[in-house]
Each structure stands twice: as C-alpha cells, then as structure tokens.
Amino acid sequence: MDSRTKGKTVMEVGSDGVAVITLINPPVNSLSFDVLYNLKSNYEEALSRNDVKAIVITGAKGKFSGGFDISGFGEIQKGTRKEPKVGYISIDILTDLLEAARKPSVAAIDGLALGGGLELSMACHARISTPGAQLGLPELQLGVIPGFGGTQRLPRLVGLTKALEMILTSKPVRAEEGHSLGLIDAVVPSAELLTTARRWALDIVERRKPWISSVLKTDKLPPLGEAREILKFARGQTRKQAPNMKHPLMCLDALETGIVSGPRAGLEKEAEVGSQVISLDTTKGLIHVFFSQRGTVKVPGVTDRGLIPRKIKKVAIIGGGLMGSGIATALILSNYPVILKEVNEKFLEAGIGRVKANLQSRVRKGSMSKEKFEKTMSLLKGSLDYESFRDVDMVIEAVIENISLKQQIFADLEKYCPQHCILASNTSTIDLNKIGERTKSQDRIVGAHFFSPAHVMPLLEIVRTNHTSAQVIVDLLDVGKKIKKTPVVVGNCTGFAVNRMFFPYTQAAMFLVERGADPYLIDSAVSKFGMPMGPFRLCDLVGFGVAIATATQFIENFPERTYKSMIIPLMQEDKRAGEATRKGFYLYDDKRKAKPDPELKKYIEKARSMSGANVDPKLVKLSEKEIIEMTFFPVVNEACRVFAEGIAVKAADLDIAAIFGMGFPPYRGGIMFWADSIGSKYIYSRLDEWSKTYGDFFKPCAFLAERGSKGAPLSAPVEQARSRL
Ligand SMILES: CC(=O)CC(=O)SCCNC(=O)CCNC(=O)[C@H](O)C(C)(C)COP(=O)(O)OP(=O)(O)OC[C@H]1O[C@@H](n2cnc3c(N)ncnc32)[C@H](O)[C@@H]1OP(=O)(O)O
Ligand SMILES: NC(=O)C1=CN([C@@H]2O[C@H](COP(=O)(O)OP(=O)(O)OC[C@H]3O[C@@H](n4cnc5c(N)ncnc54)[C@H](O)[C@@H]3O)[C@@H](O)[C@H]2O)C=CC1
Numbered sequence: 001m002d003s004r005t006k007g008k009t010v011m012e013v014g015s016d017g018v019a020v021i022t023l024i025n026p027p028v029n030s031l032s033f034d035v036l037y038n039l040k041s042n043y044e045e046a047l048s049r050n051d052v053k054a055i056v057i058t059g060a061k062g063k064f065s066g067g068f069d070i071s072g073f074g075e076i077q078k079g080t081r082k083e084p085k086v087g088y089i090s091i092d093i094l095t096d097l098l099e100a101a102r103k104p105s106v107a108a109i110d111g112l113a114l115g116g117g118l119e120l121s122m123a124c125h126a127r128i129s130t131p132g133a134q135l136g137l138p139e140l141q142l143g144v145i146p147g148f149g150g151t152q153r154l155p156r157l158v159g160l161t162k163a164l165e166m167i168l169t170s171k172p173v174r175a176e177e178g179h180s181l182g183l184i185d186a187v188v189p190s191a192e193l194l195t196t197a198r199r200w201a202l203d204i205v206e207r208r209k210p211w212i213s214s215v216l217k218t219d220k221l222p223p224l225g226e227a228r229e230i231l232k233f234a235r236g237q238t239r240k241q242a243p244n245m246k247h248p249l250m251c252l253d254a255l256e257t258g259i260v261s262g263p264r265a266g267l268e269k270e271a272e273v274g275s276q277v278i279s280l281d282t283t284k285g286l287i288h289v290f291f292s293q294r295g296t297v298k299v300p301g302v303t304d305r306g307l308i309p310r311k312i313k314k315v316a317i318i319g320g321g322l323m324g325s326g327i328a329t330a331l332i333l334s335n336y337p338v339i340l341k342e343v344n345e346k347f348l349e350a351g352i353g354r355v356k357a358n359l360q361s362r363v364r365k366g367s368m369s370k371e372k373f374e375k376t377m378s379l380l381k382g383s384l385d386y387e388s389f390r391d392v393d394m395v396i397e398a399v400i401e402n403i404s405l406k407q408q409i410f411a412d413l414e415k416y417c418p419q420h421c422i423l424a425s426n427t428s429t430i431d432l433n434k435i436g437e438r439t440k441s442q443d444r445i446v447g448a449h450f451f452s453p454a455h456v457m458p459l460l461e462i463v464r465t466n467h468t469s470a471q472v473i474v475d476l477l478d479v480g481k482k483i484k485k486t487p488v489v490v491g492n493c494t495g496f497a498v499n500r501m502f503f504p505y506t507q508a509a510m511f512l513v514e515r516g517a518d519p520y521l522i523d524s525a526v527s528k529f530g531m532p533m534g535p536f537r538l539c540d541l542v543g544f545g546v547a548i549a550t551a552t553q554f555i556e557n558f559p560e561r562t563y564k565s566m567i568i569p570l571m572q573e574d575k576r577a578g579e580a581t582r583k584g585f586y587l588y589d590d591k592r593k594a595k596p597d598p599e600l601k602k603y604i605e606k607a608r609s610m611s612g613a614n615v616d617p618k619l620v621k622l623s624e625k626e627i628i629e630m631t632f633f634p635v636v637n638e639a640c641r642v643f644a645e646g647i648a649v650k651a652a653d654l655d656i657a658a659i660f661g662m663g664f665p666p667y668r669g670g671i672m673f674w675a676d677s678i679g680s681k682y683i684y685s686r687l688d689e690w691s692k693t694y695g696d697f698f699k700p701c702a703f704l705a706e707r708g709s710k711g712a713p714l715s716a717p718v719e720q721a722r723s724r725l
Pocket of ligand 1: 027028030031067069070071112114115116119138139142144146147148291294295
C-alpha cells in the first residue's frame with residue numbers, strides 16, 4: 001500500500017462466478033476516499049467481466065466497516081482535501097453503480113457495520129451477518145448525518161419509527177435484532193459467512209432469492225399522513241433534547257423529503273444536507289471529541305515504552321461512603337473481586353447496602369438479571385481491618401477528605417499490602433505528595449479520581465506524581481478500560497485537572513450573585529449553554545460539605561485568585577447543605593424537583609455585607625452571553641495554567657476532562673477547543689478588563705496573556721512546559 005493512501009479494496013473472482021471485494025483499512029476498515037474509489041473501480045471491473053455473475057462485499061479481519069473515515073471530515077473542514085461533487089458517493093457510486101447494477105451484490109458482515117459501512121451494505125441486494133455483529137447509524141453522535149443513503153434505505157428496510165430510533169439515538173442493534181427487523185437477511189456462523197453470501201448472490205442471479213433494491217422498497221413505510229405525524233413528534237423531541245444542534249433536524253429534513261417526494265429527491269436532499277453539516281461548529285467539536293477521547297490513552301513516555309499491564313486480580317477499597325461504594329460497584333460489575341473496608345460494622349453494612357442498591361436499581365430497570373446480581377454481589381467482601389489486604393494488587397482509598405487520616409492510611413497500607421500493590425487515592429483535591437508524606441513506596445502512589453456517582457460517571461482522572469512509575473499508570477489505564485471509563489492521565493497538583501479548572505466556575509458564580517446577579521438566571525444561562533445544570537444546582541447536588549472541603553484546599557493553595565464567598569458557609573450554619581437536606585440554593589420536594597427559594601436573598605445579602613461587596617448595576621443586568629463569558633473565561637484561564645504547568649500533556653486531554661468530568665457540552669469540543677473557537681485575543685481582553693475592574697480573581701495568567709497578545713491558539717502544544725508527565 002502506498003504510504004500516502006489510506007486503505008484499499010481487493011477483488012478475487014472465484015470459479016463460481018462470484019467476485020468478492022474485501023475492504024481493507026485497519027483497524028476498522030473505515031471507508032476512506034481511497035477505499036471508496038478502489039471499491040468503485042473493482043465494482044466497475046466486476047460489472048464488465050464476463051466471468052463475474054454476482055458480487056460479495058466484505059471486510060478484512062472480522063470487521064465489515066466502521067463507516068466513513070472520520071478523519072476525512074477533518075481534512076474537508078481544514079480544506080486539505082476537496083470534497084467530491086455533492087452526492088458523488090451516495091448517488092453516483094452506491095445508488096447508480098452498485099444498487100442499480102445488472103449484477104446483484106450481497107454484503108457479508110462480520111463484527112460491525114456502522115455508519116457508511118451499514119449504508120454500503122444497505123445498497124447491496126442482501127445482507128448476511130455473523131451473530132452479534134453491531135449494526136448502526138451513529139453519525140449524529142459525530143455531528144454529521146448518515147450520508148451514504150442511510151436516511152433513505154434504513155426506514156425502507158426497518159420502518160420509519162425504528163429507523164428514527166436508531167438514527168436519533170446513534171445506538172447500534174445486534175445482528176439478531178437486525179434480522180428480526182428485516183435489516184439482515186440471514187445470520188450465520190463466521191465460518192459460513194462467505195460461502196453463504198456467495199451462494200445467496202448466485203441464488204439472486206438465478207431468481208431463487210429476491211433481488212431487492214432497498215431504496216425502492218415501500219412496504220415498511222407508513223402512509224404519508226402518519227409519517228408526517230411521526231416526524232413532527234421526532235422533531236419536537238429533538239428540539240428539546242438537542243436544542244443547540246442543527247444537524248439532527250437537518251437529518252430529519254432528508255428523511256422527510258424521501259418519504260414525501262420519493263427516494264431520489266431524498267438522496268439528493270441527504271447529499272446537500274450532508275455536505276452542509278460538515279462545516280457546522282458543533283460538527284467540528286464532536287469530531288474533535290471523537291479523536292481526543294481515543295487519544296487520552298496515548299501518554300508520551302508511558303504508553304510508548306512497551307509496558308504490559310499487570311493483571312489486577314483483587315482490589316481493596318477503603319471507605320464505603322458515597323464514592324467508595326460507587327467505585328466498588330464499578331469494579332465488581334467488571335468482575336474484579338473487591339474488599340470493602342470500613343471503620344465499624346454499622347458503616348460497613350451501610351457501604352455494602354449502597355453497592356447493593358446500585359445494582360438493584362439495574363435489576364429494577366431490567367438491565368441486570370437476579371442471577372447476575374447475586375453473582376456480582378458475591379465478588380464483594382467486607383472488612384474492618386487490613387488482614388485481608390495481604391494479597392490485593394491495588395488499594396483505592398476513598399475516606400473523607402482529611403489529610404492526616406489519609407497519610408495514616410497510606411503509611412498503614414505499606415505495612416499490610418504486598419510490595420507490588422498499587423496505592424491509589426480517590427481524593428478530589430489534595431496534593432498526592434502530601435498524602436504520601438509518611439509512605440516510602442512513592443513509586444506506587446497514584447491518584448484514581450472517580451466522579452460521583454462513580455459507577456455511572458465516565459471519567460477516571462489518573463493522577464501521577466513525579467515518582468509514580470510508568471508501570472503503575474499503564475496498569476491503571478488497563479483497569480480504567482476494563483471498567484469502561486475514559487481515563488485522562490494528569491500531573492499532580494491541588495485539584496488536579498478537572499476540579500482545578502472548574503473551581504473558578506462556581507467562584508465566578510458566587511462573585512456575580514454577591515454583586516447583584518440573579519443565581520437562577522445564571523443557572524438557566526449555563527444550562528442553555530449546554531451544561532447539565534448550572535453552578536448553584538450543582539453545588540446543591542454535590543452537597544455543601546464537599547464544596548467547603550474543596551474550597552478550603554483552593555483557598556490554602558491559590559489564595560491570590562480564590563474568591564472567598566460566605567454564601568455557602570452561612571447556609572450550612574442554618575443546616576441547609578444542598579439537595580440531601582432538601583434545601584440549598586433551591587428547595588427540593590419529595591421527588592427531588594428543585595424550585596427557587598425566595599429566602600436565598602437573605603443569605604446573599606448577609607454574605608455581601610461580610611465581603612464588603614456592592615451591588616453593581618452592570619452585573620445585575622448581565623445578558624446570557626455575558627454570564628457565560630464571566631463564568632467560563634475564568635475556567636479557560638485556569639485551564640491555561642494547568643496546561644502551561646504540564647499538568648496535562650495535551651490540550652485535548654483537558655477537553656475530554658471537561659466533557660466527561662463536568663458535563664461540558666461535547667458539541668462545543670471541550671474547554672480549550674471552545675476557547676479557541678472564540679479566540680485567545682478576545683478572552684484575554686475580557687479577563688484583563690474585568691481584572692482591572694473587579695480584581696485578581698479574573699487576572700489572565702501569563703500563558704493566556706502571551707498567546708492572547710498574538711491571538712495564538714491556546715491548544716497549540718506547550719513547547720517548553722515543565723511537563724510533569
Ligand atoms: C458515511 C457517513 O454518512 C458518515 C460516516 O460513516 S461517519 C462514521 C460513522 N461511524 C462511526 O461513528 C463509528 C466510529 N467508531 C466507533 O464507534 C468505534 O471506533 C468502533 C465501534 C468502530 C470500534 O471501537 P473500538 O474497538 O473500541 O476501537 P476504537 O479505539 O474506538 O477505534 C480503534 C481505532 O480506529 C479508529 N476509528 C474507528 N472508527 C473510525 C472511523 N470511522 N474513521 C476513522 N477512524 C476510525 C479510531 O480512531 C481508533 O484509532 P487509534 O487506534 O489510532 O486511536
Ligand atoms: N463526594 C464526591 O462527589 C467526591 C468525593 N471524592 C473524594 O472521595 C473521598 C470520599 O468521599 P465521599 O465518599 O464523598 O465521603 P463519605 O463521607 O461519603 O465516605 C467516607 C467513608 O469513609 C469511611 N472511613 C473513614 N475513615 C476510614 C478508615 N480509616 N477506614 C475505612 N473507612 C473509613 C467513613 O466511615 C465513610 O463511610 C474523599 O477524598 C473525597 O474528596 C472524589 C470525587 C467526588
């Protein structure tokens with residue numbers, strides 16, 4: 001293969017008259033332009049050869065295709081590759097050449113057929129699959145639309161409602177379900193896949209099997225009026241669920257055109273819309289996230305050293321509170337035997353009860369059987385001492401955020417655990433060097449920072465000190481993968497990457513309300529921006545105890561830029577500590593529904609008089625845009641410090657940390673990507689102006705000042721960073 005080309009197809013013609021075209025582009029046989037153009041020429045050759053009666057398309061090494069080569073979108077966005085004529089692939093190649101050919105084709109699907117992969121198979125005249133293969137159109141998740149005819153063929157094969165479900169949720173179905181839906185014609189074992197597909201193709205030639213062009217099918221489509229109602233409902237849901245994104249609605253337009261005006265018009269609309277969506281900012285953000293998420297496991301100097309992860313056979317967790325029980329749940333769900341240690345019987349029982357409740361909720365929802373529940377729970381053992389720690393391979397400490405307690409625990413662990421055992425802490429803010437001050441085995445100390453609820457939230461922040469060994473990081477990356485978390489490896493500092501970046505966000509919000517801004521308007525603006533909730537609702541959710549413990553760490557470590565607001569401590573004095581006490585910034589009913597509380601004013605006024613702040617008429621009337629800027633530019637500022645200090649190796653890691661740890665909207669590409677979409681010059685100028693008016697909390701850091709003065713991208717690599725990794 002030429003080093004400049006990406007992938008190819010090969011064609012072999014058998015003595016039975018079947019040409020088998022194999023897609024080859026490891027690791028997932030994505031459809032690059034090279035693969036697609038090769039496919040076209042193989043196909044043309046097959047059609048012109050007299051010894052070919054039918055065609056089978058398959059993928060190399062157990063995978064049909066993971067879809068269009070996503071990096072191709074980036075090339076088009078950057079202008080490094082010219083987009084082919086609109087509709088060239090979906091209409092000229094897949095419809096007019098392949099589907100309309102006078103020789104039939106059958107797709108032989110193994111492993112997966114996603115996006116363009118499934119769309120290519122739907123243009124064939126039949127699909128044979130191996131059991132368990134994943135079939136789906138996940139394009140909306142990437143900000144694009146099914147652009148190889150999927151908006152037209154899927155509804156015609158599986159019906160409009162199911163097609164909408166598959167397209168709008170981006171969730172694949174398994175081959176067996178695909179078979180019952182009519183998407184797949186037969187499911188056969190892997191060893192029989194090619195022979196069955198060949199025979200099927202010849203049977204079509206001989207009219208023993210039907211010759212079906214999916215795009216012309218109408219039997220699964222509902223009558224026009226009903227179809228319009230279904231699409232209207234889908235549009236309403238989409239507007240509600242993805243209010244800041246245009247491409248799902250554009251995709252529905254393509255579907256509707258096909259149903260109302262026929263498949264050719266639908267294909268043309270799909271092609272037009274497919275080309276337009278590529279340049280949407282949300283699409284650029286989502287594609288950036290796709291590659292950045294896969295990039296977090298590539299850590300220079302760690303994962304490029306040929307280290308093999310050691311097998312972690314048993315894990316101990318210290319503390320069965322909110323976090324410890326969640327971490328235990330995540331581990332046993334992935335078959336790790338776990339010992340949970342608590343201080344006394346009562347707390348131990350409560351901890352195990354929390355794990356049980358986490359699993360029982362799955363049983364209630366039907367996603368776990370009773371047998372699986374029993375089997376999973378049997379992996380969990382309780383303990384009140386360290387005797388059972390003698391054969392564990394990893395310990396995760398999750399006791400309360402108290403430095404001396406953690407120091408004592410780490411010193412004890414060294415006595416009881418085997419020498420190879422990884423000593424991890426789930427601390428959310430405390431510098432790991434402090435935790436390990438009384439421990440000799442510095443190379444085994446690492447942060448395994450989960451997010452609450454730990455069995456649900458996808459991020460695992462792996463924190464490395466200057467002493468942590470590369471082997472330990474590799475081991476933890478492997479555990480992270482097994483428990484299905486997205487890991488981000490960061491350096492050690494107070495708050496690490498996520499909490500450190502996002503601490504100024506809550507602080508900015510407190511700063512604004514003390515000067516007259518409405519907290520509920522701030523929450524609403526931030527939610528509209530795309531965060532799952534605003535800063536005040538979030539404080540209520542995590543609880544004021546955690547908020548105060550975190551704030552204390554930041555006040556101690558970054559006093560020059562920490563805004564000390566008394567709002568939360570004042571409320572806590574009155575025993576309102578967030579959602580758990582049913583009162584915080586909001587009031588909560590039995591169903592935990594939040595409602596604004598007029599009494600909040602009292603605390604804000606008191607905090608204002610304590611801090612000596614005055615109501616500022618400008619801040620009282622902030623627009624939504626200004627609210628977003630004043631709450632998120634301080635986050636960008638801190639992210640710049642984290643990046644400049646080498647706490648993160650790449651800006652993209654901070655994007656992933658922000659999305660998976662804080663719920664930053666993925667379609668904005670993450671915090672640094674978003675910042676660059678606004679421009680460093682503008683962000684710098686705003687922060688600089690606010691710092692002159694409102695003080696050092698807003699002061700841009702040296703890194704931001706330097707890049708902002710040149711208008712340079714914030715995410716460009718830091719060349720001389722004192723990288724901690
Ligand atoms: C034609 C259209 O209308 C538009 C399209 O088809 S858009 C593409 C639609 N397809 C998709 O969205 C599928 C995207 N891929 C995936 O979901 C997953 O990669 C997968 C289920 C295919 C495999 O998952 P996995 O086994 O966990 O492997 P994963 O780590 O994700 O991917 C393996 C590698 O393949 C790459 N890859 C996967 N799918 C790719 C694609 N469609 N294009 C380019 N690269 C792809 C990944 O970037 C990764 O590369 P690195 O090893 O360099 O990091
Ligand atoms: N609550 C959150 O949202 C998050 C918390 N964290 C961190 O996780 C840690 C735990 O936090 P939570 O679970 O919220 O606290 P928690 O208060 O719910 O649980 C702590 C548990 O540790 C137990 N414990 C105390 N000393 C112990 C000892 N010597 N041996 C065994 N058990 C002991 C306590 O009995 C209690 O059950 C803290 O370091 C916190 O900063 C990290 C991420 C998020």
